[in-house]
Amino acid sequence: MAINGYKPKLAVWKFSSCDGCQLSLLDCEDELLAVVGRVEIGYFLEATRAEVKGPYDISLVEGSISTPHDAERIHRIRRQSKTLVTIGACATSGGIQALRNFKDVDDFAAAVYARPDYIDTLAKSTPIRDHVRVDFELHGCPINKHQLLELLNATLNGRKPNIPSYSQCIECKRKGTVCVMVTTGAPCLGPVVHAGCGNLCPSCARPCYGCFGPKETPNTTSLAAWFDSLGQDRREIKHLFRSFTANAEAFRKESESHEKPQI
Amino acid sequence: MTPTPEYRKTRVVIDAAQLDVLIANLRAQGYEVIGPTVADGAIVYAPLSGAGELPAGVTDVQGPGSYRLEKNGTALFAHVVGPHAWKRYLYPPEQLLFRSVRQGRNLRINEELELKRYAFLGVRPCDIAAIRIHDKVFADGEYADPGYSARRQAAFIVAVNCTRPAATCFCASMNTGPRARDGFDLALTEFSDRGAPEFLVEVGSARGSQTLAKLKHRPAGEDDLKRADALLAAAARSMSRSMPSGIADAIEDHLEDAYWDKIAGRCINCANCTMVCPTCFCTTVEDVTDLSGDIAERWRKWDSCFNIDFSYIHGGSVRREASSRFRQWMRHKLDTWHDQFATSGCVGCGRCITWCPVGIDITEEARTLTKG
Numbered sequence: 082m083a084i085n086g087y088k089p090k091l092a093v094w095k096f097s098s099c100d101g102c103q104l105s106l107l108d109c110e111d112e113l114l115a116v117v118g119r120v121e122i123g124y125f126l127e128a129t130r131a132e133v134k135g136p137y138d139i140s141l142v143e144g145s146i147s148t149p150h151d152a153e154r155i156h157r158i159r160r161q162s163k164t165l166v167t168i169g170a171c172a173t174s175g176g177i178q179a180l181r182n183f184k185d186v187d188d189f190a191a192a193v194y195a196r197p198d199y200i201d202t203l204a205k206s207t208p209i210r211d212h213v214r215v216d217f218e219l220h221g222c223p224i225n226k227h228q229l230l231e232l233l234n235a236t237l238n239g240r241k242p243n244i245p246s247y248s249q250c251i252e253c254k255r256k257g258t259v260c261v262m263v264t265t266g267a268p269c270l271g272p273v274v275h276a277g278c279g280n281l282c283p284s285c286a287r288p289c290y291g292c293f294g295p296k297e298t299p300n301t302t303s304l305a306a307w308f309d310s311l312g313q314d315r316r317e318i319k320h321l322f323r324s325f326t327a328n329a330e331a332f333r334k335e336s337e338s339h340e341k342p343q344i
Numbered sequence: 345m346t347p348t349p350e351y352r353k354t355r356v357v358i359d360a361a362q363l364d365v366l367i368a369n370l371r372a373q374g375y376e377v378i379g380p381t382v383a384d385g386a387i388v389y390a391p392l393s394g395a396g397e398l399p400a401g402v403t404d405v406q407g408p409g410s411y412r413l414e415k416n417g418t419a420l421f422a423h424v425v426g427p428h429a430w431k432r433y434l435y436p437p438e439q440l441l442f443r444s445v446r447q448g449r450n451l452r453i454n455e456e457l458e459l460k461r462y463a464f465l466g467v468r469p470c471d472i473a474a475i476r477i478h479d480k481v482f483a484d485g486e487y488a489d490p491g492y493s494a495r496r497q498a499a500f501i502v503a504v505n506c507t508r509p510a511a512t513c514f515c516a517s518m519n520t521g522p523r524a525r526d527g528f529d530l531a532l533t534e535f536s537d538r539g540a541p542e543f544l545v546e547v548g549s550a551r552g553s554q555t556l557a558k559l560k561h562r563p564a565g566e567d568d569l570k571r572a573d574a575l576l577a578a579a580a581r582s583m584s585r586s587m588p589s590g591i592a593d594a595i596e597d598h599l600e601d602a603y604w605d606k607i608a609g610r611c612i613n614c615a616n617c618t619m620v621c622p623t624c625f626c627t628t629v630e631d632v633t634d635l636s637g638d639i640a641e642r643w644r645k646w647d648s649c650f651n652i653d654f655s656y657i658h659g660g661s662v663r664r665e666a667s668s669r670f671r672q673w674m675r676h677k678l679d680t681w682h683d684q685f686a687t688s689g690c691v692g693c694g695r696c697i698t699w700c701p702v703g704i705d706i707t708e709e710a711r712t713l714t715k716g
């Protein structure tokens with residue numbers, strides 16, 4: 082992409098989110114100057130007020146679609162972007178705010194806001210992929226800065242990013258981290274969760290909470306049955322699958338199956 | 345036939361204090377000593393600076409999907425195998441193969457070959473069998489792996505025979521344990537039932553013999569040899585699991601079978617079994633670049649036949665279904681491995697049973713197939 086001194090234009094867009102994922106780009110500290118040297122920042126409000134008109138070579142999109150305004154704006158961004166990459170649990174699954182998908186959003190608005198009639202929101206929080214074509218998804222809550230750099234490196238050098246969709250367990254085992262679930266009986270989502278965090282929780286003796294969402298071909302049913310044998314009740318199992326990526330299909334179905342009364 | 349070297353007949357007894365001397369001597373010879381030690385609720389293989397770091401009085405209680413440590417007795421080696429295998433050191437999980445640097449119109453390639461001299465203390469007989477399988481894969485053939493071969497040749501092996509199997513062990517049925525017959529420099533059998541631990545020492549190599557000469561020892565008596573034989577025979581007898589002998593044929597007879605869909609209902613294809621297996625050796629290669637594209641590196645990383653990308657070829661992944669991935673793993677390990685390497689790919693260590701997050705037991709699955 083970087084031929085004859087041409088600097089690809091990078092844009093960072095925000096939808097319903099906490100900003101943590103775009104902060105990962107600023108968090109690149111040691112590599113930040115190198116990144117800025119290789120791309121032209123076209124739009125990145127968290128870093129600069131300066132704006133360069135589109136179209137953009139790479140758009141990083143953070144956040145989920147949760148308002149009618151969002152649903153319309155994402156199409157404008159797609160039209161201006163050669164490559165569109167969604168970053169983080171909100172953009173790839175709907176985020177923690179997708180917990181409302183399981184209830185009536187009007188009830189929430191009435192409970193939280195003094196004037197719920199001021200609130201213009203959609204019934205569901207949904208991933209960007211449900212609205213426009215997405216070229217690549219970077220998972221995590223927040224995303225891992227090394228994966229973000231790898232993605233930018235790969236995109237700028239015209240190669241496939243090394244961002245595998247296998248289980249978190251592979252990261253644990255390569256690093257030599259002792260399995261928290263096997264040694265303590267604590268319920269760990271690692272076996273069904275997408276690798277990429279760099280083994281954060283298990284290497285601190287905590288089970289995986291699933292920030293990176295479901296891995297490829299996740300067998301959540303088998304893992305949930307094992308949680309049951311470890312003494313977790315149905316409500317606890319439902320909550321395990323219903324957190325950062327509650328709306329990701331595999332996790333949504335698994336949590337819903339633990340909501341219904343047992344037949 | 346070459347005559348048995350004289351050192352092979354050596355049988356001596358050392359006390360536990362001599363293990364400290366052994367570690368110090370090996371370190372003085374330039375070895376990094378790796379051995380069992382307690383970390384994060386398990387017995388792992390890590391660098392040791394003295395015998396004080398060995399898991400004295402700690403045993404492991406293992407079952408399908410479960411591993412706990414318990415305080416029990418005074419023995420240094422009352423545990424068996426844990427989550428780590430020696431492949432972690434001989435065939436590291438992530439290895440830089442080379443780095444290329446672009447300088448103007450030139451390309452410079454540096455091959456990276458980091459050679460560490462390891463001494464492994466506490467290698468169990470099943471793991472010796474596993475290392476020998478890796479020798480066939482990496483070192484014996486026409487295309488030897490230089491990193492593995494160099495590390496392997498340099499490695500000093502102190503075996504420890506198993507006087508107490510875990511509930512997940514089945515080495516006796518794989519004919520790989522609980523006693524190491526060869527493949528070591530020194531082999532220890534621990535006596536811990538009468539006070540302070542002592543070790544019967546056997547010698548497997550000339551360098552083992554030279555290393556032993558620097559330790560305080562007494563010649564083993566007839567009663568010492570009988571005591572070791574009795575302990576190891578009892579260990580073999582007390583193994584509750586076994587691999588059915590007809591498993592390779594049973595798999596061939598059931599290649600298309602509803603069984604594979606059934607087991608795929610339990611298997612999470614998380615790949616833990618292949619990561620902890622001491623013989624699984626599959627890797628993937630990743631090329632990475634820096635932002636400028638001037639520096640590129642090639643990394644080799646442990647991979648698994650349970651991952652979708654593992655069978656990715658033009659047009660997509662060959663083994664999309666979890667059932668076909670489980671079948672591939674079991675068939676290769678217990679069946680086609682014989683055709684490829686003239687041995688089973690399983691050494692009976694039981695790691696895949698313990699570290700499977702949903703407790704799938706390969707011996708039980710094999711039994712289902714041989715009966716069906």
